[in-house]
Amino acid sequence: MVLFxxxxxxxxxxxxxxxSNVIPKTDFLLVNNPPKNIKKLLQxxxxxxxxxxxxxxxxxxxxPIAWILEDHIKEGKAExxxxxxDSFSSRRKKSKLKSIVNQIKDDDMPLLSYRLVHxxxxxxxxxxxxxxxxxxxxxxxxK
Amino acid sequence: xxHLRTVTILLAVAFVGxxxxxxxxxxxxxxxxxxxxxxxxxxxxxxxxxxxxxNTMNASNDMMDSSTQNSxxxxxxxxxxxxxxxxxxTNKDEAAQAGKKLESTLNSFNVSSYTSEQQKELKDIIADAxxxxxxxxxxxxxHQREHFKILSKDxxxxxxxxGTETTLYxxxxxxxxxxxxxxxxxxxxxxxxxxxxxxxxxxxxxxxN
Numbered sequence: 554m555v556l557f558x559x560x561x562x563x564x565x566x567x568x569x570x571x572x573s574n575v576i577p578k579t580d581f582l583l584v585n586n587p588p589k590n591i592k593k594l595l596q597x598x599x600x601x602x603x604x605x606x607x608x609x610x611x612x613x614x615x616x617p618i619a620w621i622l623e624d625h626i627k628e629g630k631a632e633x634x635x636x637x638x639d640s641f642s643s644r645r646k647k648s649k650l651k652s653i654v655n656q657i658k659d660d661d662m663p664l665l666s667y668r669l670v671h672x673x674x675x676x677x678x679x680x681x682x683x684x685x686x687x688x689x690x691x692x693x694x695x696k
Numbered sequence: 697x698x699h700l701r702t703v704t705i706l707l708a709v710a711f712v713g714x715x716x717x718x719x720x721x722x723x724x725x726x727x728x729x730x731x732x733x734x735x736x737x738x739x740x741x742x743x744x745x746x747x748x749x750x751n752t753m754n755a756s757n758d759m760m761d762s763s764t765q766n767s768x769x770x771x772x773x774x775x776x777x778x779x780x781x782x783x784x785x786t787n788k789d790e791a792a793q794a795g796k797k798l799e800s801t802l803n804s805f806n807v808s809s810y811t812s813e814q815q816k817e818l819k820d821i822i823a824d825a826x827x828x829x830x831x832x833x834x835x836x837x838x839h840q841r842e843h844f845k846i847l848s849k850d851x852x853x854x855x856x857x858x859g860t861e862t863t864l865y866x867x868x869x870x871x872x873x874x875x876x877x878x879x880x881x882x883x884x885x886x887x888x889x890x891x892x893x894x895x896x897x898x899x900x901x902x903x904x905n
Contacts, residue, residue, distance in 0.1 A: 642820045644853075648827060648846055655839065 563616040568623045571630075573605040579639035580604075591687050595635070598663050598674040602629030604636045610670065625664065643695050650692040654685050768805040769858035772825075775801050776851050777881055779832065783844055786891035788837045795832030795840070802826045814857050821857075825850040841872075841889050848878045855879070855904060866902040869894075877901065 576583060582592055601607045602625055613619050633649055641649065656662035658681070663674045676684065779794035802822050807815045828847040832840045855864065868877045872889035880886070885898040 644820060644850070645824050648824050651842070651846065652827075652831075655842070 560616075566616055568616075568619045570609070571605065571607040571623075571626045572609075575605075577605075577636050579637050581635040581638035584639045585691060587687055591684060594676065594680055594684055598676055600635060601671075601674075602626050602664075602667070603633050604630075605634070606636075612670075621666075625667070647692050647695055650688050650695075653688050654692075657681055657685055657688075766806070766809055766858055768801065769854065770861065771801045772798065772805065772851065772854065773860065773862075773864070773879075776847070776879065779829075779844065779847075780878060780880065780888045781886075783841060783888035784886045784891055784895070786837065788840065791837070791840050792833050792835075795829045799826055799829035799833060802829060810857070818854065818857060821850050821854050825854070844878070844888060845873060845876045848876070851879060852877070860904060864904040865900050866904060867898050868901045869898040871897065879904075 578584075582595065587595070607622075607626055609622075613622055633653075638646070653662075657676065663671070663676070668675050775794060775798035779791055779798060782790035782794050802825055805818070805822050807818045807822075810818060825847055828843040828850070831843045832847070835843065852866065862881060865880045865883050866877055867880055867885050868875065869887055869889050871894070876889055878888055883900060885896050885900065887894055887897050890897060
């Protein structure tokens with residue numbers, strides 16, 4: 554009963570929405586212009602937490618899910634915000650690309666919890682190879 | 697029906713999540729506080745340095761070139777060497793410890809004694825190195841070594857700016873990841889990328905004084 558009351562109560566607490574219509578000039582996809590299929594994969598599997606614009610699911614209206622999402626997005630953007638890609642130096646870009654490759658290879662990203670509710674964000678083996686190959690090539694092209 | 701199942705799962709996850717979050721938040725506040733106090737000491741130090749700088753500006757500027765090494769830079773090199781030694785011994789836990797130590801040293805790196813251009817470059821190097829040190833603090837051996845390779849490049853670039861009071865040897869292993877370099881304080885090659893598997897594999901590329 555107590556839990557139920559608490560559950561109803563927290564529904565009235567609002568969270569900050571991570572949404573923006575502006576795509577900055579520094580955006581990863583804008584600057585690097587990857588092939589369409591890779592662009593789509595990154596948008597679906599990464600951009601919800603690693604950019605200034607999240608496509609929120611319907612259950613984001615329910616607390617405490619909204620809090621969990623807000624927390625993940627905050628952490629994700631602090632680690633890497635694809636919208637701000639080109640503001641990184643070449644040194645840092647290379648390190649980020651290295652981390653992207655490792656995270657995807659080890660199935661650390663996308664997060665397990667995100668994959669559970671976002672079936673479309675799961676990268677198949679061939680999709681993983683595609684993204685990893687692209688990131689590696691991008692890394693080697695940087696001076 | 698499918699919807700109903702998802703909702704039930706989500707609710708279950710939600711309650712667990714709530715408990716986790718409430719614990720986590722209080723922790724976060726603690727570390728924030730710690731960071732604040734850290735910041736303020738840093739600021740105090742910096743102000744102090746500024747006043748000192750204006751007094752001793754002329755004298756220290758002439759000497760800045762390579763002979764005087766900033767104490768943070770010196771500590772970074774020492775922490776890096778402890779990390780390198782742990783990797784030579786293939787000791788994951790010690791490497792993780794050394795990574796964390798290096799991360800905290802980098803966090804308090806005081807760049808105020810350098811020119812604004814050097815500061816910009818140093819800040820970039822520090823931000824990058826910090827990330828690698830952090831990862832080394834919580835990764836398995838193979839990942840620790842991968843990060844160590846990029847970290848080594850950072851430290852070499854840092855030393856190029858800060859100079860070094862002790863002689864450093866830039867060493868090179870042609871086998872690891874298409875060829876990888878690192879820094880050492882001894883001329884004798886002890887390979888941090890392979891440890892005992894290929895302990896003395898590598899060459900001295902450069903002596904840095």
